[in-house]
Amino acid sequence: MQANLSNITIVLKGPKFPGNVGSAARCAMNMGLSKMIVVGNRNLDDEAVRQMATHVAKDIVNGIRHFDTLDEALAGFTWIVGTTARQGSGRGPVVTPRRMAETIVGLSQDNEIALLFGPEDTGLTNDDLRFCQTLVTIPTVGFKSLNLSHAVMVLCYELLVARMDPSTPAVGKLASSRELEGMYIQLKATLQAIGFLNPENPDYWMMHIRRLFARTTLFAREVKILRGICRQIEWYGDHKVRRSDPPGEEAPGSLRAGRSQGKEA
Numbered sequence: 001m002q003a004n005l006s007n008i009t010i011v012l013k014g015p016k017f018p019g020n021v022g023s024a025a026r027c028a029m030n031m032g033l034s035k036m037i038v039v040g041n042r043n044l045d046d047e048a049v050r051q052m053a054t055h056v057a058k059d060i061v062n063g064i065r066h067f068d069t070l071d072e073a074l075a076g077f078t079w080i081v082g083t084t085a086r087q088g089s090g091r092g093p094v095v096t097p098r099r100m101a102e103t104i105v106g107l108s109q110d111n112e113i114a115l116l117f118g119p120e121d122t123g124l125t126n127d128d129l130r131f132c133q134t135l136v137t138i139p140t141v142g143f144k145s146l147n148l149s150h151a152v153m154v155l156c157y158e159l160l161v162a163r164m165d166p167s168t169p170a171v172g173k174l175a176s177s178r179e180l181e182g183m184y185i186q187l188k189a190t191l192q193a194i195g196f197l198n199p200e201n202p203d204y205w206m207m208h209i210r211r212l213f214a215r216t217t218l219f220a221r222e223v224k225i226l227r228g229i230c231r232q233i234e235w236y237g238d239h240k241v242r243r244s245d246p247p248g249e250e251a252p253g254s255l256r257a258g259r260s261q262g263k264e265a
Contacts (some may be wrong), residue, residue, distance in 0.1 A: 001164040004108040009035040014119040018044040023054025023149035031156035037065045039073045078111040078174040082132030085144040094137040101162035101169040109170035133214040175223045183223045191232040
């Protein structure tokens with residue numbers, strides 16, 4: 001089984017140079033991908049984009065969709081692959097392009113996949129990467145930075161040649177990014193309400209919770225179940241407050257205790 005390339009979209013966040021957008025479009029077309037989104041920077045020189053894309057990728061360039069924010073651009077996707085040259089605890093585990101492609105083959109049969117690339121000078125931020133279920137680093141020798149279009153080519157090539165055992169079942173339709181973001185917002189509010197999150201740095205712990213869920217595949221019905229659990233916890237907290245608890249006492253397992261936790265190095 002091959003990846004369903006028609007369900008895969010290149011997403012460029014804040015590209016600085018129109019030539020890189022055109023080159024990325026040409027790389028995508030050469031590898032069988034046909035859809036591209038540009039987030040921000042609506043002032044790119046269209047003619048410069050077309051010159052680098054050449055006639056080969058004119059259909060991709062003509063079909064580029066523009067969005068002002070990343071959450072709007074990614075709302076309809078069910079699996080998002082983020083690219084990063086930097087690694088660390090705030091970025092979670094990363095995989096190689098080949099390992100990523102092997103995973104995407106099955107997912108792409110019934111899901112819309114986004115390959116997300118950041119600006120040429122800074123790359124994707126930690127806040128950008130919170131949307132991603134998979135993080136990819138392209139192995140290099142020495143200098144880690146690659147030209148944007150080169151990075152696009154590497155990932156697209158691996159997707160083109162990746163194969164999956166035909167006896168392995170496809171994953172099925174997953175929850176969309178919009179549905180997942182709604183769940184994370186509600187989950188954060190619930191965990192804050194019950195005193196589980198360290199109020200000094202709640203987003204640090206939410207990042208780890210996001211990584212936990214990213215290691216699995218959540219369907220829309222499962223997201224609804226988790227949100228229902230949050231609503232029930234909130235209702236219970238409003239109606240069943242334990243008056244016997246001493247004021248200010250932290251519940252066992254709370255991340256509020258130990259103020260040194262949750263601070264990034």
